Amino acid sequence: MNETPRFDAYRHAIPEPLMPPRDDPFDAAVPPIYQTSLFLFDSYKELEDVFAGRSKKPIYSRGDNPTVRLLERKIAEMEGAEEARAFSSGMGAIAAAVLAFVGPGDRIVTVRHVYSDAFRFFEKVLKRFGVVVDYIDGTDTQAMLAALPGAKLAYLENPTSMVFELQDLTAIAEAARRHGVVTMVDNSWATPLFQKPLSVGIDIVIHAASKYLGGQSDTVAGLVTGSKAHIDRINSEIYPYTGAKLAPFEAWLVLRNLETLPFRMRHHHEAGLEVASWLQAHEDVTNVMHPALGEHPGKRTFSGFGGLFSFEVSDRIDVADFVDALGLIRIGVSWGGPESLVVPAKAALSISPETNVFARFGVTDRTIRLNVGLHSAKEVIADIEQALAAAKR
Numbered sequence: 001m002n003e004t005p006r007f008d009a010y011r012h013a014i015p016e017p018l019m020p021p022r023d024d025p026f027d028a029a030v031p032p033i034y035q036t037s038l039f040l041f042d043s044y045k046e047l048e049d050v051f052a053g054r055s056k057k058p059i060y061s062r063g064d065n066p067t068v069r070l071l072e073r074k075i076a077e078m079e080g081a082e083e084a085r086a087f088s089s090g091m092g093a094i095a096a097a098v099l100a101f102v103g104p105g106d107r108i109v110t111v112r113h114v115y116s117d118a119f120r121f122f123e124k125v126l127k128r129f130g131v132v133v134d135y136i137d138g139t140d141t142q143a144m145l146a147a148l149p150g151a152k153l154a155y156l157e158n159p160t161s162m163v164f165e166l167q168d169l170t171a172i173a174e175a176a177r178r179h180g181v182v183t184m185v186d187n188s189w190a191t192p193l194f195q196k197p198l199s200v201g202i203d204i205v206i207h208a209a210s211k212y213l214g215g216q217s218d219t220v221a222g223l224v225t226g227s228k229a230h231i232d233r234i235n236s237e238i239y240p241y242t243g244a245k246l247a248p249f250e251a252w253l254v255l256r257n258l259e260t261l262p263f264r265m266r267h268h269h270e271a272g273l274e275v276a277s278w279l280q281a282h283e284d285v286t287n288v289m290h291p292a293l294g295e296h297p298g299k300r301t302f303s304g305f306g307g308l309f310s311f312e313v314s315d316r317i318d319v320a321d322f323v324d325a326l327g328l329i330r331i332g333v334s335w336g337g338p339e340s341l342v343v344p345a346k347a348a349l350s351i352s353p354e355t356n357v358f359a360r361f362g363v364t365d366r367t368i369r370l371n372v373g374l375h376s377a378k379e380v381i382a383d384i385e386q387a388l389a390a391a392k393r
């Protein structure tokens with residue numbers, strides 16, 4: 001990445017009904033928080049016109065809220081999408097997007113090591129309604145393409161969780177179109193600054209805005225973007241009825257933290273790569289799972305890389321001792337905020353394989369997931385170095 005991605009161009013460029021007025025009486029630099037559940041009408045006629053879709057105005061905040069709408073317009077613009085919908089969590093977004101497109105007897109093609117709660121949603125919820133789910137090694141493009149004919153939905157995550165395996169989105173999107181399969185990509189890791197799946201023919205992009213887009217570990221939020229037709233379908237089939245709407249204050253937090261996204265992502269990209277290459281050279285690290293390392297056609301959709309990746313330690317290292325010896329780096333499951341964090345896969349592997357995607361698809365107990373937060377690479381490396389030395393048997 002040789003250029004800092006520009007972001008300020010998106011500011012104030014949202015000409016749409018339901019937007020906060022451009023002529024704010026106080027010329028506020030920051031959008032107002034519309035902390036209201038309902039919106040009032042001046043007359044019977046105005047109410048009827050809005051109900052009938054003849055004029056546009058928010059009615060009730062489970063449907064539309066101007067602060068939330070501003071976030072939806074921004075993410076749509078960043079992904080190059082026509083439309084977007086915000087949800088109260090990444091899982092709210094995933095569940096609604098998937099439920100809008102599948103029904104009993106339909107088959108979903110997904111990747112092994114899909115986000116752990118997306119896996120549980122497929123296994124615990126969708127299976128009860130007769131949906132079939134195939135878990136494929138997404139790095140194997142031929143296997144992915146062979147699984148597509150007859151499927152309803154291809155649910156992708158580039159890269160996957162915990163082991164960061166790539167998929168060739170371009171090839172999969174092209175084949176899926178030919179077979180009439182709807183494609184979705186969880187793009188939380190790359191953010192629209194580093195990967196724009198819609199530009200290579202993917203239909204729908206999903207974000208856990210709780211991670212990089214929120215960026216401060218202070219919000220849980222989700223976003224779905226795509227064509228107007230696809231988002232309209234989510235709106236008409238699911239969105240108002242499952243009620244997973246984003247609160248105006250939380251939308252405002254994400255909007256606020258989007259302003260620093262290019263600067264944060266540049267740091268995560270650079271510091272992540274520096275830590276990853278240091279780890280590769282360490283005698284007690286046997287594998288580094290960072291999408292920038294190694295060759296795969298799936299790399300070509302990225303213009304930069306996130307700072308979340310995994311590595312495996314040798315059997316000379318006691319995993320629990322290593323984690324406990326870390327100082328600056330804390331133990332915690334989320335990612336994308338200022339904190340540098342680890343999750344040892346070993347702790348998760350104690351959960352039964354029926355509900356544990358990582359146990360089912362062979363993640364080793366020597367795998368450590370690392371989130372390089374807003375610390376310098378030097379600080380993160382120094383902490384890992386001393387903890388590896390302390391945990392050596």
Ligand SMILES: *Cc1c(COP(=O)(O)O)cnc(C)c1O
Nearest residue numbers: 089090091115188208210220221
């Ligand atoms: C965290 C996460 C999600 C779920 O987001 P929530 O906001 O926690 O519901 C989905 N996908 C990925 C890749 C994640 O890391």
